[in-house]
Amino acid sequence: MSALAAAQAALAAEHAAVYGYGVVGGRVGEDRRAEAAAALQAHRARRDALRRTVRDLGGTPAAAAAAYGLPFPVADPAGAVRLAAVLEDRVAGVYSDLVRAASGPLRREAAAGLREAAVRAVRWRGGDVTFPGLAERAS
Template identity: 65%
Template structure:
């Protein structure tokens, strides 16, 4: 029987998961930027920068919590092939859904300022997903938890 996780360990694990989601998002937006239409490339660059900033902030947070930030993978498997500009938009929406899911977990696990930062990141990911998709979802971050 393993010991019950502490609130601090749950919060650290959720922060590590959000960090992993940000690593994957940064990778994904590199692909999206190369495949998006000219009209959407600026939006892809902006999202890429936002994910890099959140990634760096989460790495600092993990260190402040006493953890060692998980490094990015060398590459990530995309959920589907990108053959048309619409596929890049679909990938961006899916990435944002996954990021929102990771931050949803962090909101549940964290307290204080970290919880607020996670809620802000969840909201930002939901807005970006809605922009890419053209429509929002009722409960962002919970889509994949069915």
Template identity: 60%
Template sequence: MHAVALGDTTASATPPPAAGTPTEAPTAPPGDQPTNSPSPSATPSAAAAVTALQGALGAEHAAVYGYGVVGARLPEDQQRADARTAYAAHEARRDSWQRLLASLGATPTAAAGGYQLPFAVTDTAGATRLAAHLETRLTAVYADLVAAVPGPQRSAAADALRECALRAHRWGAADTAFPGIPEPLPTPTAAPSATRP
């Protein structure tokens, strides 16, 4: 699940635990497990799209929770206002993915009760680092989503990718040429052969 891969702390309506307090995601009862596949008549590409949408939804659950931690560690200034704006944007994305999944006949993934922070967040520097981490990790989720969904949904996924990349930049993350796509490894070059005079 992408939310676990994010390593951030995002939940829905429940308040976040104290920073650095590990909490484990509860397991849903057997009857409440999310449905990752659309209706039986769906094509394999539709199933892949639903899986990617579930991953994006899980990541947004994590981001909403994480911004609860971020906001709690920021002073009452422009940074906190930015965190509130980002929190609202991630709630809106989460809600839109839930509606889309439901319209496709899938049961949207529920938020966990809590998420493990990727590192301790005890001050403003840690909060801004967590915000940059959340947004950077979401760019990878949305790059995957852009590749998996059909045209009408691809536009929304691309918008989400762009917004996360811009927020990551604002929080101090390093810029990349293609947000969400890992940099290619350098190719080894052969040593030039010595030539005789």
């Protein structure tokens, strides 16, 4: 995978995460609403940075979709917490790909994105995974 393709995939994941955190924020309990808002802001910042990265790599940044399918219905705070963990796992996965495809400063930024997503996933899930970013690739 080229660095451009991996950056586009990371951008698409960040678009989806921004959308998903809109759902999380609307359903999560009051005790975790600030955490959801902080995660939303972090994903917006990463999304905006990836738009610039894609341009710098010679591509046209992919636009966000009007809506995204959720992996399961989110009807209560527990579902919102579960969705947040899934979103972070998915974001970690694409940053893992970007780490492999990139070099130099972009690779460092991708590693930081992977680390941030993995830490947020642990906070939401209440536990960690052995290799963040590789969970979906185990099958």
